[in-house]
Structures are given as structure tokens and as C-alpha cells.
Amino acid sequence: MRRSIDTNDPVPDEFAQVAIELLRGTVPDDASFSLSAVHHLPRRRPRTVARAVAVGVTTLMIAAGVAALLRPDDQLSIARAVGVDIDASGQRLNALGSPGTVLFSDGTLLTLQQGASSEITRRRERGADLELHGGELDVAVAAGRSAGWTIESGPFRVVVAGTRFSVGWQPRERIFEVRTREGAIEVTGPTLTQPRIVRAGEQVRIVLADPGAHAASAEEAPGTPTSMPPQLAPAPRGRVSTPLQPSFAQAVARGDYRLAVATAEASGIDRVLAAASASELSALADAARYVGSYSLAKRVLTKQRSRFPGSQSACEAAFHLGRLAEDAGGDHVAAVLWYDRYLHEAPTGRFASESLGRKVVALARAGRNGAAVDTARAYLERFPSGAYARVARQTLADATASP
Amino acid sequence: MTSPPLVVLQGGPGVNEAEAPSERTVRAAMDGVAAAQREIWQRFAPMAARMIRRTLGPGVDPEDLTQEVFAQVFRDLRRLREPTAIRSFIGSVTMNQLKMELRRRKLRSIVGLTSSGEMPDAAVRPVADDLAGIAVSRLLKIVDRFGSTDRLLFMLRYLEGLSVAETAVFLRVSEKTVKRRAAYVLERLSRLMRRDPVLEDYVVAQVRGGE
Numbered sequence: 001m002r003r004s005i006d007t008n009d010p011v012p013d014e015f016a017q018v019a020i021e022l023l024r025g026t027v028p029d030d031a032s033f034s035l036s037a038v039h040h041l042p043r044r045r046p047r048t049v050a051r052a053v054a055v056g057v058t059t060l061m062i063a064a065g066v067a068a069l070l071r072p073d074d075q076l077s078i079a080r081a082v083g084v085d086i087d088a089s090g091q092r093l094n095a096l097g098s099p100g101t102v103l104f105s106d107g108t109l110l111t112l113q114q115g116a117s118s119e120i121t122r123r124r125e126r127g128a129d130l131e132l133h134g135g136e137l138d139v140a141v142a143a144g145r146s147a148g149w150t151i152e153s154g155p156f157r158v159v160v161a162g163t164r165f166s167v168g169w170q171p172r173e174r175i176f177e178v179r180t181r182e183g184a185i186e187v188t189g190p191t192l193t194q195p196r197i198v199r200a201g202e203q204v205r206i207v208l209a210d211p212g213a214h215a216a217s218a219e220e221a222p223g224t225p226t227s228m229p230p231q232l233a234p235a236p237r238g239r240v241s242t243p244l245q246p247s248f249a250q251a252v253a254r255g256d257y258r259l260a261v262a263t264a265e266a267s268g269i270d271r272v273l274a275a276a277s278a279s280e281l282s283a284l285a286d287a288a289r290y291v292g293s294y295s296l297a298k299r300v301l302t303k304q305r306s307r308f309p310g311s312q313s314a315c316e317a318a319f320h321l322g323r324l325a326e327d328a329g330g331d332h333v334a335a336v337l338w339y340d341r342y343l344h345e346a347p348t349g350r351f352a353s354e355s356l357g358r359k360v361v362a363l364a365r366a367g368r369n370g371a372a373v374d375t376a377r378a379y380l381e382r383f384p385s386g387a388y389a390r391v392a393r394q395t396l397a398d399a400t401a402s403p
Numbered sequence: 404m405t406s407p408p409l410v411v412l413q414g415g416p417g418v419n420e421a422e423a424p425s426e427r428t429v430r431a432a433m434d435g436v437a438a439a440q441r442e443i444w445q446r447f448a449p450m451a452a453r454m455i456r457r458t459l460g461p462g463v464d465p466e467d468l469t470q471e472v473f474a475q476v477f478r479d480l481r482r483l484r485e486p487t488a489i490r491s492f493i494g495s496v497t498m499n500q501l502k503m504e505l506r507r508r509k510l511r512s513i514v515g516l517t518s519s520g521e522m523p524d525a526a527v528r529p530v531a532d533d534l535a536g537i538a539v540s541r542l543l544k545i546v547d548r549f550g551s552t553d554r555l556l557f558m559l560r561y562l563e564g565l566s567v568a569e570t571a572v573f574l575r576v577s578e579k580t581v582k583r584r585a586a587y588v589l590e591r592l593s594r595l596m597r598r599d600p601v602l603e604d605y606v607v608a609q610v611r612g613g614e
Contacts, residue, residue, distance in 0.1 A: 009585070020562065025535075026456075027461050
């Protein structure tokens with residue numbers, strides 16, 4: 001009983017106390033419930049015919065309203081935004097304290113770095129025109145759907161002809177910068193006499209000293225000692241030193257699991273496995289599990305154990321490997337071995353109860369009923385009111401009932 | 404469409420919900436990751452189901468309402484600003500659903516959807532074949548007379564054993580209100596029990612037996 005004592009907290013008299021004890025006894029704290037397992041969302045069932053009709057009519061009305069709203073322009077929409085402030089019109093995007101992401105309905109992902117501010121000036125079915133008011137923007141356009149995206153950054157215009165790039169604009173310093181990681185983009189602007197294609201691994205940085213520089217072009221007059229020297233500096237392929245793409249750990253922290261896995265893969269899984277910290281590997285393993293990349297999750301967890309032996313993260317990796325063995329491949333024998341490993345390495349660890357409980361289930365499913373009974377007894381001895389206590393008791397009861 | 408498999412979840416303070424999910428799990432659930440939502444469900448569904456049965460009666464099947472609670476939880480999870488507050492969030496949603504359910508039941512009894520005037524769920528309560536069972540049946544009738552907030556407060560504070568602070572968070576009222584209403588609920592409960600000869604005899608016998 002977790003009741004606390006508070007000042008002026010009323011104390012039940014003997015009648016109320018008896019009532020409390022009686023009513024508590026009708027549904028004990030450790031009562032078990034047979035509930036349908038949740039897959040995605042719990043199913044909702046209309047409770048009455050009247051309610052079903054009301055819900056149906058309301059749904060139709062809402063659908064009609066939404067359809068009426070959407071009919072004039074079947075356009076790109078924002079599917080998800082994390083860490084980004086979007087105004088009521090849905091046009092202005094401002095990064096909150098840390099980098100934020102916006103996922104569009106065509107699969108394009110924008111990452112607004114801290115302080116970045118952008119505005120959607122026009123939406124199309126696929127793609128949109130964006131204006132970058134300031135700051136830095138990472139763009140990952142969904143493959144094959146790039147034609148519709150353009151980004152205005154100060155006086156420059158970026159037409160997307162590739163897939164992944166970053167674009168920055170610092171209005172006060174009048175610095176435009178773009179780096180392409182995959183594919184190619186086309187840049188036009190006042191200092192460029194013709195559209196410039198910036199390919200994967202290339203970087204272009206243009207500094208405009210003052211508004212008059214709009215008329216100048218680095219390519220036309222490179223190094224001209226004028227008061228408004230534009231600079232054009234294509235970086236050699238592969239020499240982009242500052243990773244503009246947030247790390248996979250940051251992506252996991254923001255809940256972008258697919259991006260986390262994609263980022264790790266883009267960086268090279270072998271490199272990530274060799275260099276990432278224990279917590280980063282743990283984050284990547286979680287992300288891989290969440291998006292269903294079980295083979296990657298297994299690789300990461302295995303590496304976690306080999307690189308950080310004896311650490312807490314290595315112990316917990318054993319538990320997660322057991323779960324993976326069950327969830328991904330239905331390999332109950334392997335799962336039992338991993339749970340044993342965890343229980344050996346961390347007998348009082350935070351997954352001890354769950355490991356032992358899962359071991360009971362895995363042993364039973366593997367057909368090792370004798371071992372399942374022994375483990376069930378061990379479980380009840382250690383965790384008599386644990387989450388798997390009912391399963392353990394049932395295992396014992398089944399064993400007693402069978403000849 | 405095949406029905407989802409039935410699973411047995413064991414609940415109770417200090418069991419599932421005490422093992423709070425990690426912040427990462429909550430954030431993943433907020434993003435609609437099925438595995439994370441399942442974990443949240445496994446940890447907190449027993450809590451919600453237990454509260455539902457303690458409020459509506461031990462004979463009530465909590466399945467439907469628990470599903471309703473978690474449908475709303477997963478729909479509104481994005482509003483949760485602090486992932487560590489997941490338990491309070493689910494508790495608040497459960498209380499809202501229970502309030503609505505209590506109002507629906509009240510309305511059904513007023514408009515006479517049941518011929519006896521008694522709420523249908525009373526019929527599925529366990530048959531009272533001993534003195535304690537009879538006392539429980541009569542107590543449930545007394546509790547049925549409480550307003551929805553008072554009923555939930557009684558359940559949270561005295562059956563679930565939550566602190567004043569936690570009860571206040573679940574019900575979205577001040578701690579002062581919890582204390583004030585708790586005093587009223589206990590006084591009313593005791594008064595109504597004293598008016599019932601069966602309950603009065605039962606309590607007297609219990610108290611004497613304990614002396």
C-alpha cells in the first residue's frame with residue numbers, strides 16, 4: 001500500500017476502513033486481466049447502435065468537410081514535425097532550441113538546424129518552394145521525386161535535381177553555402193552567370209559583401225579586388241569535414257528512427273560499429289529494432305558486447321539479443337541461452353525479472369517442459385508478484401495436470 | 404479480420420507499471436512505433452483495467468474501456484511534454500474515460516434503458532453467498548450514489564492507495580480539493596453505512612472480532 005500521510009489528510013473511521021478493505025479485496029492489486037494484445041492501436045468498438053450511427057454520421061460530415069478543403073489543391077502536406085514551430089497557416093517553420101525535422105507527404109525530410117527559419121511559399125503535389133530566411137537546412141528529397149523542390153536562400157535559388165544536400169544562408173553576413181552529399185543540385189544567383197550544378201561531395205560558399213555584390217560574379221571576375229568580392233569555393237570531392245547531417249544518436253533522440261538507421265548506413269555500418277560509443281550503439285540498436293531491421297539490431301548488439309565487455313550495456317545487449325532471437329526468428333533455444341547469459345552477468349539487473357520470466361515462456365515453447373517447470377519455480381521464488389508470476393504458476397499447474 | 408490474441412496481463416502497484424518505460428520507449432510510442440506502444444500497453448493496461456474494475460465493480464469486463472483508454476492515450480500521446488510523466492498521463496486519460504462511462508451509465512438509468520432501473524452491470528456482479536459478499540454488494544450500491552469525481556477520488560485514494568498529490572494529478576484537481584472531497588466522501592460513506600443495518604452489523608462484528 002503506497003498511501004502517504006498528508007497534513008489535514010482525512011483518516012477513515014472504522015466504518016470507512018472496513019468498506020475500503022472489503023472493496024479492495026474484490027479486485028486485488030495483483031489481479032490478472034485477459035486483454036487483447038495491442039498491435040498498432042487498440043481497436044475501438046461502438047458501444048451502442050445509436051453511438052455507431054452518430055459516429056458514422058459525424059465521420060461522414062468530417063470527411064466531407066476535409067474533402068471540400070482538400071479538393072481545390074491536392075498538395076504536399078506536412079506528415080510529421082519534431083522540434084519545429086509551425087505557425088497557424090502551416091507555412092512558416094522555425095527550429096526550436098535544437099535541430100528539428102519536418103517530414104513531408106512526399107517523403108522529403110527537412111532538418112532545420114538550430115536557429116533556422118524557413119517558409120513554404122508554394123506547395124505542389126510533389127514538392128514545394130521554400131524560402132530560407134536564415135540558418136542552415138538539411139534536405140533529403142525522396143528518391144525519384146525531386147523535380148518539385150526549390151529553395152530560395154537570400155538572392156540565391158537552389159533547384160533540386162538530386163537527393164541529399166544542406167543549404168545555409170546567413171542574412172547578416174550575406175553568406176550563402178551549399179553542400180551536396182548525394183546526387184546534384186542546381187544553384188542560380190546574382191554572382192553566377194549561369195546555373196551551377198553542385199554534385200555529390202562538392203561545396204559552394206559565396207560571400208556577398210553588400211547588396212551591390214548581387215551584380216558581381218566570382219566566375220566572371222575571380223579574385224577581383226573590389227569592395228564586394230564574391231567568393232566561390234568549390235570544395236574537393238569528399239572533403240566536407242563538418243557533418244551537417246545530425247548523428248544517428250541525435251536522430252534517435254528526436255524520434256527519427258528511420259533517419260537514424262539511414263544515417264548510420266550512409267556513414268558506413270562498419271565504421272559506426274567501430275567508432276560509436278556504447279550509448280550510441282544502444283540507441284542505434286533500439287532504432288534498428290523499432291524499424292524492424294533485426295539483422296542490423298543483432299549486429300549492433302553483438303558489437304556492443306564485444307567492444308564493451310563487462311559493461312552494463314553489454315549485459316543488457318544479451319537480454320535484447322534474447323528478445324531478438326524470439327521476436328525476429330522464433331529461435332527459443334537461442335533466446336534461452338541469451339537470457340541465461342544476461343542472468344549470469346547481471347543477476348540483479350533491471351531485466352532480471354523479465355529475463356527469467358521470458359525464459360520460462362521460451363523453454364515451454366521450445367518443448368523443454370521440465371526445464372520450464374524448474375525455471376518457473378525459480379521465478380516464483382524470486383519474484384512471487386512479478387509480471388510473469390501468473391505464467392509461471394500456470395506452467396507449474398500444467399505440469400501437475402499432465403501425466 | 405482475425406481477433407488479436409488474448410494475453411494475460413498481471414497488474415498491481417509495484418509490478419508492471421512500477422517498472423517505468425525508458426524515455427526513449429515513450430518517445431518512440433509518441434512517434435507511433437508499434438513495438439514501443441505495445442510495451443506501454445503491457446506495462447500500464449493492467450493498471451487501467453484494475454482501476455476500471457475498482458470503479459465500476461468487480462464483475463465488469465474492463466476490456467472495452469481499457470481499449471478506449473489506450474486508443475486515446477496513443478492518439479494524444481504527442482501532447483505529453485515530459486515522457487517521465489507517462490503514468491500520470493495514462494492515469495488522467497483513464498479517469499476521463501471512467502467519468503464519461505459513469506455519466507453514460509447514469510443517463511441510461513435515467514432514461515430507463517434498463518427496466519429495473521438498476522444498471523445492467525450490477526447484474527454481473529458476483530453472487531453474494533456469504534456475509535462479506537452481501538456487504539460488498541450493499542457497499543457497491545452506496546458507492547453508486549456518489550458523483551463521478553467523488554467515486555474516482557475514493558477509488559484512487561483509498562482502493563489504489565495513491566498519495567494526495569498523485570490523486571490530484573490523475574483527477575486534474577488541486578491537492579486541497581482532494582483533501583476536502585476525501586473528507587466529504589469518507590463522512591458520507593460512513594453515514595450511509597451506519598444507516599444500513601446489514602452493513603452496521605457487519606462492521607460491528609468485524610470490529611469486535613478484531614478486539
